[in-house]
Amino acid sequence: MKLAETVDAGTSSHLSGLPIRPRPGITESRHGYLVRVANANGYGSLTRLCAALKTTHRRTEDVILQSLDLTKDELENLEGPWPWYFRHEDILHDGLCKADYLTGLFRWCPQCLAESPYLRAKWAVKFCVTCLTHEAYLIDSCPSCQRRQKIEHFCTRCTCGQSLSNCKSLQAPSGVLKLQSALIARSRQYEAFNLPRLTPSQWIRLLEKIAALTEPSHKLRTGQVAGLQSLSTSIIVVERASQFLKNWPIGFHTFLRDVQEKGAASFSLQKTFGRLYHWLYVDLHDQEFSFLREAFDAYVNEHWWGLVCRRNRRLENKGANSARASIGLAAKISGSTPTRVKQLHLAGLIEAKKVIHPSGRQSWSVPITSVAEIYVLAAHSIDFRSAAAYLALPRQRVRELISAGVIHPYLSAGKGNSSTWMLPRYELDSLVLPSLQPAPIESPPCDPVTILQALKSWRLESGAFIALVRALNAGQITRIVQTPADTPFGKMQLSIKSLREWLEHWRKEHLLSMSISDAAKILGLKEQVAYDLVEAGLLSARMERSGYARRISNEEITRFQATYVAAATLSKMLNTSSRGLIARTQVTPVTGPNVDGKRQYFFRRSDSELILSQASRSISFPPL
Incomplete structure (x- = not known):
């Protein structure tokens, strides 16, 4: 007959102790230890053990603890909350509360469980997702049947027969391990981001805020993050937080830049950064979180497009180190005017930020670095x-x-x-x-x-x-x-x-066209000769709209040079005068003193070969 049936047959008032009383492990979970006691004595669950030891004049939990006969040191080895149905007051470390722990489920490290088969209290913290000893992620479900394990039925094997200590766990990144080291506050193996040491309860408050900030669906919500009973949800939150706190304050400033780019174009910090501004200065107002506010102040003074002034009463510097100035102050320092500063920005010469308020009023801010640019532009320009x-x-x-x-x-x-x-x-x-x-x-x-x-x-x-x-x-x-x-x-x-x-x-x-005087210079003629050619119709000129001037096109100059040649040009080749050339050839000029009374003789260029051949067989005509 089973031991549990023997106990149930009698009355619990006559039971002075438990036959099997395992000793607590170091930092063992209180709930897990009591379940281990129930399993060792054959009850199968803690609730059955409580039912067997129930009395009318004493609390069941007192009877169980008295039956275990634990020493003071053994009691101090137990950590974490009592089962939810116990009326014992929870004495939790580091300011944690019962809501910070898992309810009804447990997580484990397979390697730790193989070494010592009991549940560590720190594994029950919702934001604890790694084992710092083996630098690996914890597990919360059976790798064989994917069933999540309930703490009331804690055993080293799943109901499907899979050994919980024979599971493969994934390696955790260094950033997550650093954050876990800071949260658990037991191991000093990792440096915690070069941040001030926070208590676990303060870390949990910070992680809850970071989770709400980095998850769009939770951005405007307050309170705890839903789904932390699931290890996968907790891992996501912790990994995001490790990126948020990475290389402090670079990761935080990267997050702020993303929020600012997606936020409203406003000179109000609360409208630009949303709930973050309220959380930093109200919800996380403790002195231990001052490093967050200092990093936020530094980012705002350097990168925010708005003006930091006395109305931002929660900020420390109040604009003393602000990287931006109002448009009036920028104009005063640079010796310009606000209108001129706006014009320079609209022309793309300086950087500035303009915000249009719902009322239609416009607010401007200018980077301090642009003030010197405005001064240089104003000093080295002229109207x-x-x-x-x-x-x-x-x-x-x-x-x-x-x-x-x-x-x-x-x-x-x-x-x-x-x-x-x-x-x-x-x-x-x-x-x-x-x-x-x-x-x-x-x-x-x-x-x-x-x-x-x-x-x-x-x-x-x-x-x-x-x-x-x-x-x-x-x-x-x-x-x-x-x-x-x-x-x-x-x-x-x-x-x-x-x-x-x-x-x-x-x-x-x-030039597409020119005056007759300019055409004469190009042709190498006197102006009067050029006018004679125009009157004779050999050089075409068009009348301008004004009716007072005539223009000759470039094409017409080229055509004239290709069609006609001056008698003076041919006579130079023959080493004679124009009159001598006329006397020695039978070709009639197209214009000249004896032809139409003009000042100079011209022949058609097509007749020039005949004229030259009559004088000399070796003279060649110059190229056009």
């Missing part, structure tokens, strides 16, 4: 009217320089919502002192002309001024030695000869 006077050029010419990209304005009428211009002074200076290569300088001065004089009297075509500036910077036009060195760009003296040569070359390559 449009002053720029024209500085260069000694008409304002229209300054607009040409801007349109051509020679000058890049910081602000303009269509940039940054500005109604005024802001031009970089160094780009204006670069026109006078070219940075590419120095232009050739002619000395002593001869036939000089200033750039302003050329612009006013030379009637430069569209695009010629910009080409002139670039040619001057490239050293293609000769300059005259001048003093002083700060001569305005418009008063810079150039060689007339060099300027004319460059201008003729440029016109030949770039």
Whole structure:
């Protein structure tokens, strides 16, 4: 007959002790120890043992403890809460409460269980997920049948027959092991993140807050985290917390940056960081958690887009080390105006943060590092009217320089919502002192002309001024030695000869049309001859819309050169005069003094071979 049946047959009042009384292990779970006693005496569960020893005049738990006859040292080896149905007062260490422990279930380390087959009290803490001795994760379910183990039926084997000490456990990462070492506060094997030492109850409070922060579905909830009875849920929470506390405070600052990027664009810390702000300064107000607030203050002062000031009464520095300033303060320090600072930001020249409140009011903040940039921009810039006077050029010419990209304005009428211009002074200076290569300088001065004089009297075509500036910077036009060195760009003296040569070359390559005078220069003719050719219809010219000027296209110049040749050109080949050439050939000129009364003879180029062949068999015609 079983021992339990023998006990049940009698009365518990006559039972003075238990036949088998196992001794407690070091830091053994109270609940697990009592279950082990019940199993050793054949009851199968603690509840059956309690029913067998129940009396009317004494508490059952007192009877059990008296029957075990435990010494004081043995009682001190037991840790953790009593079973929930015991009326004994729980004497828990480190400020923990019954809610911090598992209820009805147990976790275990297979290797520890193989060495000593009893449950450790620390395994019952909900946030305990590793064994620090073997650096592995705990297990809470049978690897064979996947059934979670109940503590009332604790045994070294599952009901399916699988040995609980013969299970494979996974290796735990170092970050999780460090956090477990800090939480359990028994092992000093790992350094706990270089953080102040917290009690286990304080660590649990912190882990609950971190779990709610890092889990989106729990972000706005308070209280305990659901599902911690399951080991998988506890592992997720602890792993997230280890990342949160990794390389303190880098991991925390990374988390804050993610929260800020996803949060509302507001100058309110509570709206930006949500419940985190309240938890740091209200829920976790203890002095032991001051390291959290210090790290948060440091992040806000350095990275938050808002302003830290006296209204943020919970912060320590109150803006003393803030990395941002109001737009008014930034303008005052840099010697600018708030409007100008806003315009510089809208133009993309400085960094700033703008927040629009529900009322429509706008708030601005500027990084302290941008204040120096604002000062430099304001000190080294010039408005449009002053720029024209500085260069000694008409304002229209300054607009040409801007349109051509020679000058890049910081602000303009269509940039940054500005109604005024802001031009970089160094780009204006670069026109006078070219940075590419120095232009050739002619000395002593001869036939000089200033750039302003050329612009006013030379009637430069569209695009010629910009080409002139670039040619001057490239050293293609000769300059005259001048003093002083700060001569305005418009008063810079150039060689007339060099300027004319460059201008003729440029016109030949770039102009689509030109005046009759310019066409005569390109053809190497006198102006009157060019006008005669136009009147004779040999050189086509179109009338401008104004009706006062005629223009000749580049294509027409090319066509004329390919169709006609001057008698003077052919006569030079024959070493004779134009009249001598006319007398020696039977070919009739298309125009000339004896043909239509014009000043110069011209032949068709197609007849030139016949003319030359009559004079000499070896003369070749020059290429077009």
